[in-house]
Amino acid sequence: MESTQGEYFVVKAKDNGVQVIGLTRGLDTKFHHTEKLDKGEVMIAQFTDHTSAVKIRGKAIVMTKYGTLDTEE
Secondary structure (H helix, E strand, O other): OOOOOOOOEEEEOOOEEEEEEEEEEOOOEEEEEEEEOOOOOEEEEEEOOOOEEEEEEEEEEEEOOEEEEEOOO
């Protein structure tokens, strides 16, 4: 299985107030970081030793090496 650690992803906000929420790695998954994006803002992020998952709340486009996702679809 290919390692996802260090892998980048891009989030582009389609509306104001999009939240990008980082979740911790380990036995207990917890929220550890939140960013709020406004319409047109772009965030480039990466999975790390501390971040195992990301939750996106709001209207956004998410781009990864696996493809592009629209949160409205």
